[in-house]
Amino acid sequence: MFKNGIIAKTALVAVALMTTSAQAQETVVWWDFLAGGDGVRMKQMISDFNAAHEGQISIDATTLEWGVPFYAKVQTSVAVGEAPDIMTYHASRIPLAVKQGLLQEITPADWKKMGLSKDDYADATWNAVTIDDKQYAVPIDTHPIVLYYNKDVLGEAGLLTEDGTPKGMGSREDFTAMLQALKETGAVKFPLGSVTADGNFMFRTIYSLMGQQDGELMTDGEFLAGDNKKKLENALATLAEWTNEGLQSTYTDYPATVALFTTGDAAMMINGVWEVPTMVDLHKEGKLFEWGAVELPVIFDHPATYADSHAFAIPANKGKEMSAEKRDAVLEVMSWISKNSLFWATAGHIPAYGPVTASDAYKTMEPNATYSSLTENMIFDPKTPLAGIAGPIFDVMSTYFVPTLNGEMEPAKAVDEIQYELNDMQ
Template identity: 55%
Template sequence: MKTLMKLAMVTTALMTISSVVQAKETVVWWDFLGGGDGVRMKALIDEFNKENGDNIEIQATTLEWGTPFYTKAQTSAAVGEGPDVMTYHISRLPLGVSTNTLSEITADDLASVGLKAEDYAPANWQAAQVDGKQYAIPFDIHSIILYYNKDKLKAAGLLGDDGLPKGLDGVDNFKAALQKLKDGGSQYGVSIHSAAGDSQWRIFYSLLNQQDGKFFADGKFLDGDNLDKAVKATQVVADWVKEGLAPSNTEYPASIALFTSGEAAMHINGVWEVPTFTDLAAKGQLGFEWGAVALPTFFDHPATWADSHSFVIPNNVGKDMTPEKRKAVMEVIAWMNKHSLAWAGAGHIPAYGPVRDSAEFKALQPNATYSVLADTAAFDPVSTLAGVASPVYDAAGNYMVPAINGEMDPQQAIEDLRDDLQAQVE
């Protein structure tokens, strides 16, 4: 009898242990984050596992950024071999939805972890939807900003008492400021990455949206007067280059070096370079005091190109996710959003409002200064041809880059760009 009782107790204990083991969910994670972004994300994953490892453990893999990542995401989901959660550029959602790569995130999913639309900037939340359905949870907003050398702007009378640039709004005013900076001894008023389509797209799309231009609508690229607005946006940058106010055919590292060396008084680039300048300044290797602000308003109102790193749940065909697993995935997404202050150190603006509105973020400079971009962000057109590493970016390289570098007439370049992309729709 005692033997039977011992056996029963052992069996019960084993069943209890088995139950505990089964209660722990492993969340398979894919991202495309390298460099400083990758370091920060790995630290967040380690912190999550440290806090939640008894119940949920993230098993993370980093894959190659760009087209290779999105191709692998699509093919793996199609055969049920994708991860449980992955990072995704919001600009690529239309393609992901069209290929059945992504699972809809429902109202019940959001409610299960206390996330709601009101916690995000309206444009950011809408950009995470396709046809009114939610397919992503934004993690950040990353945009282009204007970096500036405070010493050079002060000497040119372009720095206010608050340490922020002044007199830069308006196409003519900005151009005059560039000339004043050049006349004051700078080789260039502003350095730009003028040799590649991705950087030029970001500037172009900002200037187009400041005119309320529509790049793609109702199945048509640059229809009606949108073409004229696109030409005008392209001409602005072409004039900078033509008049020697910005460098021509300059690669990415060289565009940064022109600013860090003091040869360019300002620099237009993504928020992701904030850590570069922060680190150089901390090491005493910059040689001047720098700052960063939202892109000036060249036309009718503020608007700046933006994208978001976001979280999505792959639609793994033939592999249903258990309710427990889905809840664990949502817990991971919610935790990352609520701890995104650490991610802001990479220059990004937290998408999650409570973090963006926190005293800790408002003390983070220059991020807090340019965080107004959350309310003026212009996300990429909703099209399967748009977004990171897309045909639109390719077209920007093929047509906009020659146009701004004086190798092609802006009017002809934008017409050719429109025709090229429209042919891919039809």
């Protein structure tokens, strides 16, 4: 009897241990590079996720420095098996990451478990995370550049349409005429504020204008092949003309560009959607005029706007196998945040998950709903390991963009130098 009691007790303890093990909370180690307004919002989403999954999954999040420092740390950490379980990644950097063996594939079985599929995403967004018919990340958003505008200044100048958006958005001639009309009012220092002191940032605008001409930066492995040189020259010449005629700010860095717009010294500004929270907060505090944001003007043949995507990726940690339970937890993180990304839209980004942008709640969110139509006209970086945020292509082109946009170098000469240096890198 005593012996049987011991056996029964041992069995109960074993069952209890098995139950505890089965219900053990999974901790998902997370790295991101999100600061500012979108960083605040992602931290809130992480907190909401943890609350919704209490006792099951907990995200342990760390925010690292954006750009080269982040990607360098990922590379070294993967090599020694110390990278996180999940991390944010720019879609534009995925070709290099795949070449370096830094990312795990998001398999068809993974997508099925997450309840996500290709049909949930815009074609350009899905393609941006696809290499050789395999997906290496789950897109969270697209974050293009847009045109911010001061409704008060444009309204007083008679340059708003009946729906409150800027006139002159359909051609180079019409938009230039609008800039000139704003200059003639004397109400602003610059009709248009642009980050003309930072060629890395201006790549976004210039690449958009190339795309409006069906231009390609890379064709069959060659940079600026055929008439693409001329299309890049056209884009540079247009922007240089605006600067030379005092229609666009000269040698302006990023903070100064934002300041020009928010203080009313620039009537319009080309910047990323991530500045939407800045405008929203200032307006709520009574420190900003009435404002709006729309898709870039059509300067050439048709709409086209440069975009990138924040995405979730799973590092390919060397010598460190991820358990099935851990992977399921990571997949739940990516799925839950994707499906609950309406709040992420308040950071200005366009959620990548289609059902969110198709919802009534999103369609009433301004200015997001106004510019979200540009997802049909998005263009991403060429698929090469040389592309991507803080990549070699940005560095080469930046060297020549700044002097050209500020009237110190001829566009044709700049394009010749860019073509030579880009092709010389291969």
